Amino acid sequence: MTDEILAANQRFYEAFAQADLGAMDEVWAREAPVSCVHPGWGALVEREEIMLSWRAILEGDAPGEIEYGAAEAHAGEDMAYVVCSETIGEAQLIATNVFVREGGEWKLVHHHAGPVVRRARAGDKPRPGLVN
């Protein structure tokens, strides 16, 4: 089960890395509500807006190389999520990606990515309102 979810997660990053808007469109659910939180942004909640944002990213000159790593998948019956790291150029990010089953396939319903400015260590003191 987690293999299928990790494969769906990989398709998302392949579409991103290859700047393939058609593949990106395929990755996202069509029936379930979708939402997307780009780093530093509020949530986009309309599929069309989300695809417009991906068009801007994938057709823009900003992204450069993207790689993901350390992907951990957790599966429910019909919903699953993956937490993984992202490296975009020199930026380190962390992402939560939520998937649901749609037409027998795992489709992305929620992407939330944010910057990592420090490694987390036990005993560190987070300051929750701030990127510290």
Next chain:
Amino acid sequence: MTDEILAANQRFYEAFAQADLGAMDEVWAREAPVSCVHPGWGALVEREEIMLSWRAILEGDAPGEIEYGAAEAHAGEDMAYVVCSETIGEAQLIATNVFVREGGEWKLVHHHAGPVVRRARAGDKPRPGLVN
């Protein structure tokens, strides 16, 4: 169904707002794997580490008032997620909270919060590696 999930989400923010570590401990799953991404941090993936981080937050002087809003819940059979805004002092954040059913109750398995530095609008051009 979404009422139950929103109630579980609310218990998380009540524990946070009331700096109640016992209540925070109750909110999180005990059997399922858990992970927590504080703003700007990498993922904590051990329950004990996560609770240590909450202890540091809740016993610290940093948090001040926390409020959440615009919570949207999406439910699967045995897994669900909520996307909501957070206001901590003057900081605006957005959070993804994932829940699973454990012992008949919805328990938090993943919290991911990050800063919002701009509102998302259709037609804006995100720069994915950056908080822009």
